[in-house]
Amino acid sequence: MTARNVRDADVLVLGGGPAGAWAAWSAASHGARVVLADKGYLGSSGATAPGGSNLLYLPPDAELRERAVAKRMAGGGELSEARWIHRVLDGVYESLALVERWGYPFVRDEHGEPLRNHLQGPEYMRLMRRVVRRAGVTVLDQSPALELLADRHGVGGAWGLDRLTGAEWEVRAPAVVLATGGCAFLSKGLGCNVLTGDGLLMAAEAGAELSGMEFSNSYGTSARYSTVTRNRLLSMATITAADGTVLYAGDGVLPRDAIARALLDGPVHAVLDRADTAEKRALLRTSHAVFFLPYDRRGIDPFTQPFPITMRFEGTVRGTGGIRLVGDGCETSVPGLYAAGDAASRERSHGGQSGGGAYNASWAICSGRWSGAAAARYAATAGSRARRLAPVGAAGLRSGSPDTIDTASVVAAVQRETLPLEVSHFRSVTRLRRALAAVDDLWPAVLQRPAPGVRGRVRSRETAAMVATARWMHTASLARTETRGMHRLAEHPAPDPAQRHRLVLTGLDRVSVRTEEVPA
Amino acid sequence: MIELVSDSRCTGCGICVKVCPTNVFDGAVGEVPVIARQGDCQTCFMCEAYCPADALYVSPLADETEHVDEDALAEAGLLGSWRSRLGWHKGQTRLAAIDTTPFLHRVEPVRLDG
Numbered sequence: 065m066t067a068r069n070v071r072d073a074d075v076l077v078l079g080g081g082p083a084g085a086w087a088a089w090s091a092a093s094h095g096a097r098v099v100l101a102d103k104g105y106l107g108s109s110g111a112t113a114p115g116g117s118n119l120l121y122l123p124p125d126a127e128l129r130e131r132a133v134a135k136r137m138a139g140g141g142e143l144s145e146a147r148w149i150h151r152v153l154d155g156v157y158e159s160l161a162l163v164e165r166w167g168y169p170f171v172r173d174e175h176g177e178p179l180r181n182h183l184q185g186p187e188y189m190r191l192m193r194r195v196v197r198r199a200g201v202t203v204l205d206q207s208p209a210l211e212l213l214a215d216r217h218g219v220g221g222a223w224g225l226d227r228l229t230g231a232e233w234e235v236r237a238p239a240v241v242l243a244t245g246g247c248a249f250l251s252k253g254l255g256c257n258v259l260t261g262d263g264l265l266m267a268a269e270a271g272a273e274l275s276g277m278e279f280s281n282s283y284g285t286s287a288r289y290s291t292v293t294r295n296r297l298l299s300m301a302t303i304t305a306a307d308g309t310v311l312y313a314g315d316g317v318l319p320r321d322a323i324a325r326a327l328l329d330g331p332v333h334a335v336l337d338r339a340d341t342a343e344k345r346a347l348l349r350t351s352h353a354v355f356f357l358p359y360d361r362r363g364i365d366p367f368t369q370p371f372p373i374t375m376r377f378e379g380t381v382r383g384t385g386g387i388r389l390v391g392d393g394c395e396t397s398v399p400g401l402y403a404a405g406d407a408a409s410r411e412r413s414h415g416g417q418s419g420g421g422a423y424n425a426s427w428a429i430c431s432g433r434w435s436g437a438a439a440a441r442y443a444a445t446a447g448s449r450a451r452r453l454a455p456v457g458a459a460g461l462r463s464g465s466p467d468t469i470d471t472a473s474v475v476a477a478v479q480r481e482t483l484p485l486e487v488s489h490f491r492s493v494t495r496l497r498r499a500l501a502a503v504d505d506l507w508p509a510v511l512q513r514p515a516p517g518v519r520g521r522v523r524s525r526e527t528a529a530m531v532a533t534a535r536w537m538h539t540a541s542l543a544r545t546e547t548r549g550m551h552r553l554a555e556h557p558a559p560d561p562a563q564r565h566r567l568v569l570t571g572l573d574r575v576s577v578r579t580e581e582v583p584a
Numbered sequence: 585m586i587e588l589v590s591d592s593r594c595t596g597c598g599i600c601v602k603v604c605p606t607n608v609f610d611g612a613v614g615e616v617p618v619i620a621r622q623g624d625c626q627t628c629f630m631c632e633a634y635c636p637a638d639a640l641y642v643s644p645l646a647d648e649t650e651h652v653d654e655d656a657l658a659e660a661g662l663l664g665s666w667r668s669r670l671g672w673h674k675g676q677t678r679l680a681a682i683d684t685t686p687f688l689h690r691v692e693p694v695r696l697d698g
């Protein structure tokens with residue numbers, strides 16, 4: 065066995081999607097020595113890189129901003145804080161100017177104004193890799209983190225595996241930023257299979273809390289056989305149920321309930337026939353270009369030939385739940401531990417509704433910057449302490465049990481209790497109770513020995529994280545006995561004014577829930 | 585899922601091994617990589633985007649494998665087609681520079697996020 069490769073840093077960032085990239089750049093710009101470790105590759109990993117992101121790009125006009133804030137407060141089920149929405153709008157506006165200065169070629173309108181409300185994922189993340197490296201950050205690719213290290217002062221590092229060599233790595237750093245993304249349960253939404261809730265599990269093991277886990281019930285629409293979950297261009301479609309009923313006629317907001325119901329009865333087809341001129345088709349093709357890739361490769365003309373669609377579960381990725389933040393620098397309740405992007409609870413700005421990719425993409429930038437800066441400041445003051453660090457995890461890592469985790473069967477079981485539309489789109493108390501009992505029963509299975517080999521060890525941890533995340537999601541969903549933001553319960557179809565609070569979860573072996581008032 | 589690493593095109597640069605988010609490939613620099621864990625492929629097309637030799641093909645089918653014929657893919661212009669769409673071949677205009685997403689609202693019935 066090779067010796068563990070140990071290094072020191074001021075700030076360790078786990079995750080190389082946009083939030084991790086911004087966090088690493090921000091910490092390095094504040095003078096910190098930074099290591100960024102990603103499970104895959106900074107530049108291709110995560111939900112952003114393969115596709116693209118809309119952004120909340122609003123000029124600093126007081127009236128425009130106030131209107132946007134009011135709209136978000138209502139859309140988020142009154143669980144957001146106006147000050148945090150303003151922070152995001154300010155932060156993303158300023159940050160996108162930087163992105164352009166770094167070399168992103170934003171298109172311009174007829175007056176020469178740059179149009180900064182959309183980023184093509186591959187270009188954006190390739191640029192962010194360059195920016196991060198130029199800032200002096202040490203990047204560890206193909207290096208999934210498995211566990212946090214902590215002592216009585218708080219978190220002080222992490223260790224993991226290098227998937228290419230099998231060697232273990234360890235980084236000791238007084239501040240750790242979790243930017244590992246949300247959890248989509250290996251549902252194969254575009255770029256989402258690296259998002260297995262790893263950071264949520266690591267944070268909870270260190271004693272951090274979760275919040276908003278009930279806001280985790282979104283699905284992305286793709287061709288049935290494909291992974292390309294892009295919803296927006298479907299606004300140009302006609303969508304038809306198996307019996308010929310037209311569910312959507314290109315005339316407004318997609319009727320997700322009707323589409324989901326029709327999918328339970330049989331195949332549903334879409335055709336982009338509202339793009340009825342060569343000019344419109346050309347415009348669509350150079351917007352969300354990845355949308356067309358599956359059809360072009362299947363020899364299908366999506367403008368004239370109907371294609372079957374499906375809905376892929378996006379879990380907490382296009383939700384708002386995650387690690388609870390207690391301060392403006394995205395501090396968690398554990399000293400030295402920060403959370404950014406989809407790993408963090410986004411409730412402070414979005415409330416209970418992510419409302420499409422623009423919010424989460426903007427949040428990734430801002431929370432990345434805030435957490436990186438705060439982590440660098442913290443490291444500067446806390447960095448010289450003597451530490452007695454020890455690993456804090458258990459599930460999927462080490463066990464006295466003689467039995468090995470059967471990752472494939474546990475993953476299949478947790479998927480049965482999360483992915484189906486009957487469980488997570490048409491949420492009901494009766495179905496969720498069964499789902500929660502089933503995922504609770506899976507917890508002992510991930511307390512067995514990890515599967516062997518590099519892939520086995522990583523997948524065992526991912527499996528544990530998915531089981532834990534499913535338990536938190538279902539627990540929170542049953543605790544919120546109302547319909548608010550994106551969360552819905554069939555038995556409780558209206559908002560309950562008495563439940564205008566957040567739900568904070570703690571614990572792994574036993575999960576407990578408390579309520580928290582929304583700060584004014 | 586990833587279906588092809590072209591022996592004749594591959595230069596053994598190792599980029600696909602390094603960039604694959606789900607660690608599908610095995611192989612050292614200087615070797616033609618092997619598709620070692622095809623079932624872990626998340627069909628994100630990133631390896632194709634980054635391959636400088638147009639040596640990879642990712643089938644759009646997420647859940648089933650598909651037999652592919654390299655000559656037929658080359659004939660159909662599919663090898664390197666995603667990299668080309670992104671404008672990442674030498675001398676091409678980048679997709680980001682001609683992105684029409686900011687103009688979508690001109691043809692959309694209503695503005696949707698996502």
